[in-house]
Amino acid sequence: MVAEQCGIVGCVVDSSGYAACGDGSEYPAEISGMRVRYGEQDVQFVIVRDISERVEADTALSQARSLLADAFDSVSDGLAIFGEDERLVRTNSQFLRGHPKRDYVLEPGIDFESFIRRAMTSDAQNRAPAAIGPGVQ
Secondary structure, eight states: OHHHHEEEOSOOEEEEEEEEOTTSOEEEEEEEEEEEEETTEEEEEEEEEEOHHHHHHHHHHHHHHHHHHHHHHHOSSOOEEEOTTSBEEEEOHHHHHTOTTOOSOOOTTOBHHHHHHHHHHHHHHHSOGGGGOTTOO
16 A cells, blocks of 8 residues: 555654745744655655744743743842742742851752751751741741
8 A cells, every 4th residue: 555655765854944935925934854755756745834823922931931030030029939849949039148048958949848947947046036937837
């Protein structure tokens, strides 16, 4: 059958770039191609996908992330963000300045409970016990 007659005879090529329309305009495209043997002939298969929406979405996401990072870092209070898995995602520089003598790990990925326990231990050594906070054990 056809499947038995076909075989890849060249490498598969994947690339991103721009493709041209008949009117000369261009659009972002993902281009894949391969050379296949079909019976006694070598045939070129080329697939061009319009990725304009993906490029626009990636650009918008990048701009939103940049705006969020700028806003996060410009807040005058110290902030720490923990993800749904209760692991540290990010802190701002003001948060780090508020913990200058920390001897605990403050790297992304530390779990919330470990972070709190290490912060309390460190703070207890550097401050009066009342400064730790009410209701924290």
